[in-house]
Amino acid sequence: MNQALSRSNSAQGALFTDLDGVTAEILLNAASQRQFPAGATLFHQGDAPSQLFQVGTGLVRLTRVNPEGEQTTLRFMGPGDLVGCVAVFRQFPFPATATASKPTTVLSWGAAQILDLLRRYPTVSANALDTVGDRAREMVDRLAEMTDKSVEARVASVLLRLVSQVGRNGSTGLEIGKPVTRKDVSEMAGVSYFTVSRILGDWQRQGLVRLGRARIVALDPRRLAQVAT
Amino acid sequence: MNQALSRSNSAQGALFTDLDGVTAEILLNAASQRQFPAGATLFHQGDAPSQLFQVGTGLVRLTRVNPEGEQTTLRFMGPGDLVGCVAVFRQFPFPATATASKPTTVLSWGAAQILDLLRRYPTVSANALDTVGDRAREMVDRLAEMTDKSVEARVASVLLRLVSQVGRNGSTGLEIGKPVTRKDVSEMAGVSYFTVSRILGDWQRQGLVRLGRARIVALDPRRLAQVAT
DNA sequence: CGACTCGTTGAGACAACTCAATGGGTGTGG
DNA sequence: CCACACCCATTGAGTTGTCTCAACGAGTCG
Numbered sequence: 001m002n003q004a005l006s007r008s009n010s011a012q013g014a015l016f017t018d019l020d021g022v023t024a025e026i027l028l029n030a031a032s033q034r035q036f037p038a039g040a041t042l043f044h045q046g047d048a049p050s051q052l053f054q055v056g057t058g059l060v061r062l063t064r065v066n067p068e069g070e071q072t073t074l075r076f077m078g079p080g081d082l083v084g085c086v087a088v089f090r091q092f093p094f095p096a097t098a099t100a101s102k103p104t105t106v107l108s109w110g111a112a113q114i115l116d117l118l119r120r121y122p123t124v125s126a127n128a129l130d131t132v133g134d135r136a137r138e139m140v141d142r143l144a145e146m147t148d149k150s151v152e153a154r155v156a157s158v159l160l161r162l163v164s165q166v167g168r169n170g171s172t173g174l175e176i177g178k179p180v181t182r183k184d185v186s187e188m189a190g191v192s193y194f195t196v197s198r199i200l201g202d203w204q205r206q207g208l209v210r211l212g213r214a215r216i217v218a219l220d221p222r223r224l225a226q227v228a229t
Numbered sequence: 230m231n232q233a234l235s236r237s238n239s240a241q242g243a244l245f246t247d248l249d250g251v252t253a254e255i256l257l258n259a260a261s262q263r264q265f266p267a268g269a270t271l272f273h274q275g276d277a278p279s280q281l282f283q284v285g286t287g288l289v290r291l292t293r294v295n296p297e298g299e300q301t302t303l304r305f306m307g308p309g310d311l312v313g314c315v316a317v318f319r320q321f322p323f324p325a326t327a328t329a330s331k332p333t334t335v336l337s338w339g340a341a342q343i344l345d346l347l348r349r350y351p352t353v354s355a356n357a358l359d360t361v362g363d364r365a366r367e368m369v370d371r372l373a374e375m376t377d378k379s380v381e382a383r384v385a386s387v388l389l390r391l392v393s394q395v396g397r398n399g400s401t402g403l404e405i406g407k408p409v410t411r412k413d414v415s416e417m418a419g420v421s422y423f424t425v426s427r428i429l430g431d432w433q434r435q436g437l438v439r440l441g442r443a444r445i446v447a448l449d450p451r452r453l454a455q456v457a458t
Numbered sequence: 459c460g461a462c463t464c465g466t467t468g469a470g471a472c473a474a475c476t477c478a479a480t481g482g483g484t485g486t487g488g
Numbered sequence: 489c490c491a492c493a494c495c496c497a498t499t500g501a502g503t504t505g506t507c508t509c510a511a512c513g514a515g516t517c518g
Contacts, residue, residue, distance in 0.1 A: 064373050064377075066373070066377040066378075067458050068377075070377065072373070072376055072377055074369070074372070074373065086362045086365045086366055086369075087366075089358055089359075089362055090358075090359055090362035090363065090366070092366070095366060095369055095370065096369070118355070118358075119351060119355070122348060122351065122354070125351065125354050125355070125358070126347070126348070126354070128358055129318055129319070129347075129354070129357055129358050129361060130318075130319055132358060132361045132362050132365055133315045133318055133319035133361050134319065135365045136315045136361055136364045136365035136368060137315055137316075137319070137321070137324060139365060139368030139369055139371075139372055140303070140315075140324055140325070140368055141324065142368075142372055143303070143368055143371055143372050143375065144293050144295070144301070144303065146372065146375045146376075146419055147301055147375075147416060147417075147419035148295040148297075148299065148301055149295075150473095151473080151474070181495090181496065181497090182496075182497065182498095183496085187376060187377075188376075190375055190376035191474080191475095192474070192475055192476080193497090194474090194475075194476085194497095194498085194499085195473090195474060195475075197497060197498060197499085198474095198498085198499085200497095201497095201498075201499090211497090212483095213482080213483055213484080213495090213496060213497075214495095214496070214497095229296050379505095380505080380506075410463090410464065410465090411464075411465065411466095412464085420506080420507095421506070421507055421508080422465090422507095423465095423466085423467085423506090423507075423508085424505090424506060424507075426465060426466060426467085427466085427467080430465095430466075430467090440465090441515095442463090442464060442465075442514085442515055442516080443463095443464070443465095
């Protein structure tokens, strides 16, 4: 029952790019398929990185606890994304906690196993480098945004990023996968909860977005991109 | 002529870690040594990544132009750091501009050349992954700081990071390599110029730092770390 | 000795935050 | 199936920390 899923979904992108059939097979066989119910945690911030995950279906939220003990959302990961890749490849503690935001299936590899595969198969290793590079670049972009964009522009950027990363094409617009709250958005944009609520309210009145409980639909991505400057 | 320098300085860290002598030799021979006077630019934001650089001596500043055309400092790179690694390995345009802040020597490899070396030598490739992973992690940390630390704490973090990355042990404390201005600090912390000036002024009165023109000495790193929470 | 860059300080404005109260959804358990 | 608890969201009012703008001071370089 899971084969179809693995083939069609997980065995794409990330580590599997450009692999010949044999190598892809080996990589896939080395992985085990796992399920997490909504709310379950894949790993905790500070844990030794013993497992690498690739999301198959569902949604994973990466959060961080700051010194004051508050949780803040760092980003979401959807189908095809490698969760924990930086920590596993580099072998330092997970810098964030990963929890399933809805029922989620993943492929997982043991750390030793995946490091061995990296050593053995240059293409896999190249894919790992690409993936980590993409992550680094995204973080640089986000960091730059934080310093030189206005609050409103940052919120728009976060929305667009969410749509492209974990969105799907709904009936009326680009819809963000279910459980994304105002609080999540506010933490990703580095803005207070209430300010996000007000901004989104304004945008709804202007027809840019449609809002629901833990749900945001981007009705007009182009104007949002303008707001994001 | 350059061997002594290359050996003692550049052929450390980054790509050279754990290399056997032969491979290190190959890597070193593939590189060419170059000099940049203060103010010269190694590459521009948006350029195709044709060269990878490793700083030998000196200091490189990475800046970004935002849509409004203002330059903002992203970070500094000192001896041993790989400049442009993410872009070169991943082959997307440089996300920032690199300029020499003081006279700087670098090792440089052509993009095609370094990609070929990566393919051929797994240890080099592993080192590349480590380096990019470190970069990604630093960016995640900085991003998290931006969202959940106070302005003062962020300035302290920036100072400590500068000290650890490009600092040296001066006579009275950890000194930041010469040409780091208040403006640089403010941009890295995501704070206005004036606010940084005021905060640093306070800290000088409290004996935490000593200030000069484009110069900051951390007299009491432990208390700074407390401020950075 | 100018010209330039870098830094400091003050005063005022405003955007975003904090705090508090209210209102809808959603899901669970009796 | 209703009632309750809980989570998510909205809105208002008041405060404040940071930014903006302007003027001045001081170090550095040619």
